[in-house]
Amino acid sequence: MQQIIIIGAGFAGMYAAIAAAKVRHDQGVSPEALRIAVVSPEPHLVIRPRLYEQKPETMAAPLSDLFNALDIHYIRGRAETIDTAANTITVVDADGKASTHAYDRLVLAAGSHLFRPGIPGIEHAFSTAQLDEAVALDRHLHALAAKPSTPARNTVVVGGAGFTGLEVATEMPARLRAILGDDADIRVVIVDRSASVAPEMGAEPRPYIEETLNRLGVESKLGAGIGSLDGKGVTLGDGEYIESDTIVWAAGMRASPLTAQIPAERDPLGRIIGEADLRVPGIANVFATGDNVKAATDADGHFCLMSCQHANRLGSFAGHNAATDLLGLETKPYDQPSYVTCLDLGGDVALFTRGWTAKVEVTGADAKKIKQEINTVWIYPPKADKETAFAAAESVRTINY
Known part of the structure; x- marks a missing residue:
């Protein structure tokens, strides 16, 4: 059995798992021959963009049914170490028990954390x-x-x-x-x-x-x-x-410390400088994605940001490429030529902009409706069936906003 391990169940990790499962399905490979495993402390997607709202305890969407529907194996625990020489990771569960897992391809989607400077x-x-x-x-x-x-x-x-x-x-x-x-x-x-x-x-x-x-x-x-x-x-x-x-x-994020365990160049935010297909340079069987990678979005000098908008697409590319590479197929270069923002400004007001120059397109209540659509529909996991989930992974990899 071959195995793809995805560290993280955030936006990038979730879509990496779905996209890898789609490749496996499309190529007629059984889950017994190619196991796709996701490692995270809990089997849910934290709806991080909504944590500024009231009732944040409700901002976690379960993933167990989705994983079961797509034959994605779940490993409960926190990835503590990555050994790229031995092609293994160590996972520690809630009781402190450590286990070692071998991978044929690894997708690092461990997210990011708030940077707290040395202010007294x-x-x-x-x-x-x-x-x-x-x-x-x-x-x-x-x-x-x-x-x-x-x-x-x-x-x-x-x-x-x-x-x-x-x-x-x-x-x-x-x-x-x-x-x-x-x-x-x-x-x-x-x-x-x-x-x-x-x-x-x-x-x-x-x-x-x-x-x-x-x-x-x-x-x-x-x-x-x-x-x-x-x-x-x-x-x-x-x-x-x-x-x-x-x-x-609320000032500044840094990539997961796990990025420092991979021998690769990193930017000041701790993100690995990825190749076009999100592979880690010099480590052929490791892909970095989401908040763990700095990758070019276009040919104009723009790079992905630490946002769910980029994480969804990055994750889908990384999972797709990890699976196709393992199966001897051609990988696809990541791109994301379109960029939009929708800033919530309280009450019934928001601001929608398009492009890297942040051209204002919609304001006020109309923009708020877009924000509510984003926050309550677009950023949630797809339904727990193969057809819907696979279509969602394909969509985030091809959509232009």
Whole structure:
């Protein structure tokens, strides 16, 4: 029996498994001859793009039925080591028991984690980067209702004015009022070292974002950043102190530490510099995907981002290529020429842009409808039947937004 092991059950890992299973099915290879195995602590897909919302504990979609329908083997546990010389990985389960698994092809789709810089007191900050962290923030917010009304209780500071920081900050006023009451004197402050909000999106969307922040009463403290935290508030880089019981860090991600166990070149985010078919240079039987790879999306100098939009397609290519390569078939070069964003700005407002220059196409309630479609339909796993799942894997590999 030959085996493809996929580390990770996030967007990239899920679609890698589906795409590999499709190749196996299309080539008439039995699951007994080619086993496709997914390694993750739990058999579910965390809907990470929605963790800024309320009730984050509901943002996990089960994958067991999908895996069973597609004859995908599931290994419960956390991948701890990768030995590319021996072609094995070590998995540790919840009880601490280690097991070793051999692979013929490996797909690294282990995701990413929040980067917490060496800011004094950063351990006091919450985040929405992982499911358990988002749940902890939500519980903390609800616990505020039992505290006396003070400026610290009523103030949330968000570190980072990028995509994630903006979605957290603009969701927060309504979220806090639902907990503390409509009469609560809510203050939300977004802080960033950059001179503007959403610096990576460019100039065109900025006026609409700034207008929305003003309408919601979300303050922007730019050009200074967070200098330190003390559990009672934050000190900004310019010396200003803001009392706050709730600081949310939303500035920067890094690839899984597992990427460092593979002898390959990595970018400053820890992502492996992948070949065109997402193979790891110099290691013919290992593919990197999702947040673990830096790959060109087109011939114009653009590269994939740490987003589910790229992870879905990257995963489908990686799984397809791992399976076709193992079966002696030709691999396909990854590409993703189209790029869109849909930024939630709280309430019934969102912002939809197209292209790397972030050309604004839809705003307000119409954009919100698109965001809701993305958040409740597009990013969820396909139905647990072969025809639907295989079509979904093919679609994310060919769709142009």
